[in-house]
Amino acid sequence: MTPVPIVCFSDVLCIWAYIAQLRVDALKAAFGDQIRFEPRFCSVFGDTARKISTAWKDKGRYEGFNAHIRHVAGQFPEAAISPDLWLTVRPASSTGPQLFLKAIQLLEAEGGCAEGAFEAATWAFRRAFFAEGRDIGVWRIQGEIAHATGLDLAPVEALILDGRAFAALASDYADAVTMGIQGSPSFVLNEGRQKLYGNVGYRVLDANIRELLREPAQDQASWC
Numbered sequence: 001m002t003p004v005p006i007v008c009f010s011d012v013l014c015i016w017a018y019i020a021q022l023r024v025d026a027l028k029a030a031f032g033d034q035i036r037f038e039p040r041f042c043s044v045f046g047d048t049a050r051k052i053s054t055a056w057k058d059k060g061r062y063e064g065f066n067a068h069i070r071h072v073a074g075q076f077p078e079a080a081i082s083p084d085l086w087l088t089v090r091p092a093s094s095t096g097p098q099l100f101l102k103a104i105q106l107l108e109a110e111g112g113c114a115e116g117a118f119e120a121a122t123w124a125f126r127r128a129f130f131a132e133g134r135d136i137g138v139w140r141i142q143g144e145i146a147h148a149t150g151l152d153l154a155p156v157e158a159l160i161l162d163g164r165a166f167a168a169l170a171s172d173y174a175d176a177v178t179m180g181i182q183g184s185p186s187f188v189l190n191e192g193r194q195k196l197y198g199n200v201g202y203r204v205l206d207a208n209i210r211e212l213l214r215e216p217a218q219d220q221a222s223w224c
Contacts, residue, residue, distance in 0.1 A: 003036040004212045007188040009176050011044035012101065012122070013094040014184040015069050016199050018130045019079050021123060023202045027209065035209060039122070041102070041169060042176040044184045045094040052086070062086045073130075082133030089129070091137030095169070097125050100142045102172070103156045103165035112155050124149050 008024070010017035024037060045051060056065050066086045073081035082089065091097075105118040128134040128145050135141055143153050159165045179188055179195075186197035189208055196204060 001034065003034055004189070004209060005036050005038055006209070007038045007040060007179075008185055009040050009042040009172070009179075009181045009188070010185040011042055011094050012097050012125055012136065013045040013048070013091060013129065015072050015130070016183075017185040018126045019072070019076050020185045020200070021126065022076075022078060023200075023205060026202060027205060030206070031209060031213075034213060039105075039118075040172040040175060041094075041098040042181050042184055042186070043094065043098075043173055045091070048090065048092060048094075062090065080127075080131035082129075082131060084133040085130065089133045089135050091129070091135050093137055096139065097136045097142055098172075099160060099165050099169050100139075100146070100156065101125060102168040103159040104146065104151065106159050106164055106168055107155055113151060117149070117151060120149050121146055121151065 010020070027035065028037070052061055052065055056062070059065075060067065066083075069085050070081060070083070073079055101118065101122055104113070104121050107113050108115065108118045124145050125136050125142070128141070129136045134145075136145070146153060146156060176186075179192060181188075181195075181197070183197040185200075186195060187200065187205065188195050190212055194208055196208065
């Protein structure tokens with residue numbers, strides 16, 4: 001049976017994407033090889049200073065956003081959160097870490113590193129920021145995190161310097177626009193017919209996947 005593809009767009013600095021990873025892991029454990037997640041990046045925190053100064057202008061700016069993050073995390077005790085986020089730890093952009101991670105994804109696809117390296121590195125980046133309060137927008141810290149996961153930095157850097165990682169990230173961003181992605185994380189199923197984004201509960205994702213696994217006839221619309 002062909003696995004159900006689930007395209008998942010996220011921004012590495014998004015709290016909901018950090019929390020959603022726990023649900024993704026649970027879905028992988030529940031469905032195994034019946035599903036296939038296809039991770040891609042979107043840009044929600046491309047310019048964090050502008051985002052905070054506009055979206056949080058009347059809500060306390062960085063202090064208000066920090067309070068929001070801590071409130072959200074308080075609902076999910078399994079998701080560790082540093083108290084310093086957006087107060088003393090303010091990544092300038094998610095573009096840098098996402099570019100670094102795209103290079104790792106390309107390297108893995110080419111067989112240049114161990115299988116699962118991209119997934120491990122992505123989680124390590126998220127943990128470094130949200131749980132440890134490290135500025136993953138800084139190149140030096142990106143390298144330190146990648147090195148700690150066992151990656152050789154030279155081929156990763158080469159994929160950035162020759163432009164291929166830039167092209168891959170640009171492709172993700174273009175696909176996000178084409179598919180009408182509205183937030184992070186966004187789960188796209190059934191060839192784009194079903195889109196779930198934001199704080200999507202496990203049971204909602206589970207129900208949609210089970211309906212697709214039911215394999216309705218081609219002329220029968222999904223009831224999800």
